[in-house]
Amino acid sequence: MIEFDFTNNGSILYDIEIQDHGAKIRFYGKNYKTNTEDHVIIENIYYKDLILPELFEYSTMSTDNKDYAELTNVNYISFNGIWEIKFTEDDLKKILKKKLS
Amino acid sequence: MKKIDNFFSKQDCEWFLWYNSILPETRDNGLRLQTMTHFAQPFFAKKLCDLHNRLPENEEITTLNINFDYGAGGIHSDGFLEHDKDDDIAHSYLIPIVVNPIDKYFTVIFDQISMEAITFNGEIGLGNKGITTYRQVTREDYGLSDEPFDKDVYDKYLTHLNYNSLKGLTVAHIHEWKLGSAMTWPRQNFHVSANFENKDTRASVLIVTRYK
Numbered sequence: 001m002i003e004f005d006f007t008n009n010g011s012i013l014y015d016i017e018i019q020d021h022g023a024k025i026r027f028y029g030k031n032y033k034t035n036t037e038d039h040v041i042i043e044n045i046y047y048k049d050l051i052l053p054e055l056f057e058y059s060t061m062s063t064d065n066k067d068y069a070e071l072t073n074v075n076y077i078s079f080n081g082i083w084e085i086k087f088t089e090d091d092l093k094k095i096l097k098k099k100l101s
Numbered sequence: 102m103k104k105i106d107n108f109f110s111k112q113d114c115e116w117f118l119w120y121n122s123i124l125p126e127t128r129d130n131g132l133r134l135q136t137m138t139h140f141a142q143p144f145f146a147k148k149l150c151d152l153h154n155r156l157p158e159n160e161e162i163t164t165l166n167i168n169f170d171y172g173a174g175g176i177h178s179d180g181f182l183e184h185d186k187d188d189d190i191a192h193s194y195l196i197p198i199v200v201n202p203i204d205k206y207f208t209v210i211f212d213q214i215s216m217e218a219i220t221f222n223g224e225i226g227l228g229n230k231g232i233t234t235y236r237q238v239t240r241e242d243y244g245l246s247d248e249p250f251d252k253d254v255y256d257k258y259l260t261h262l263n264y265n266s267l268k269g270l271t272v273a274h275i276h277e278w279k280l281g282s283a284m285t286w287p288r289q290n291f292h293v294s295a296n297f298e299n300k301d302t303r304a305s306v307l308i309v310t311r312y313k
Contacts, residue, residue, distance in 0.1 A: 100142070
């Protein structure tokens with residue numbers, strides 16, 4: 001259904017929960033004292049084999065950093081937390097209409 | 102003129118129906134609702150690779166569209182158009198993605214050929230229906246003979262056309278539609294949809310290729 005390309009630079013771990021029109025990814029295990037530079041990049045998003053990086057606009061992330069507790073449109077992960085994406089068929093139609101106009 | 106069974110799985114058929122539902126534009130060409138798939142767009146690259154993996158290694162896709170037929174088509178070849186006249190044309194692949202199980206559908210392939218994409222639609226009584234980019238020609242333009250067309254084939258498959266307009270054409274093969282199976286023929290061969298009863302019950306994906 002939905003798939004991702006990841007680049008993991010460091011020791012952050014992640015679990016993916018796939019949903020009908022979205023996904024929830026839990027990033028964890030980063031040690032902020034010893035591994036400050038560790039990060040994960042979500043390089044791309046595929047939905048039903050279509051390559052749709054525009055779906056990042058439908059992503060949010062809640063982190064364990066109080067200064068960056070709630071983020072939107074995220075593909076660079078440097079905090080532990082929950083990254084989530086949710087979209088609808090209408091969102092997909094809008095994306096394709098924009099790409100093809 | 103071979104048929105490739107299970108070219109598409111049931112999931113593939115459903116995928117194309119879903120993809121059709123999210124594309125912004127479908128056009129009505131008088132015989133079918135046709136959706137261009139924009140297969141050359143970067144967002145389609147993964148699916149295009151998947152489709153190419155199902156084709157012979159020396160062929161590549163030049164046309165890919167989704168068609169919901171509500172009328173039987175006219176006689177045409179899928180040869181080259183002006184913009185791709187230097188292509189080394191290869192094959193047409195017609196893959197049913199929706200069929201009514203109680204109906205039978207056929208596509209008739211003729212022996213006659215044209216390397217250019219042309220149609221006899223005007224000549225056979227369909228006017229401009231079904232025409233988008235193909236050049237209309239007459240029987241005289243093409244040089245069809247006055248040999249009567251096979252009456253049995255006409256009565257069984259092609260009663261939506263004017264019988265006399267088929268003079269000079271001979272049948273190479275008759276494909277029966279089967280969900281997910283690819284019916285193939287060389288692009289230059291004239292072909293036509295057989296008549297069918299229920300006009301809102303079938304859909305297909307058309308893949309047209311050229312040699313690399």
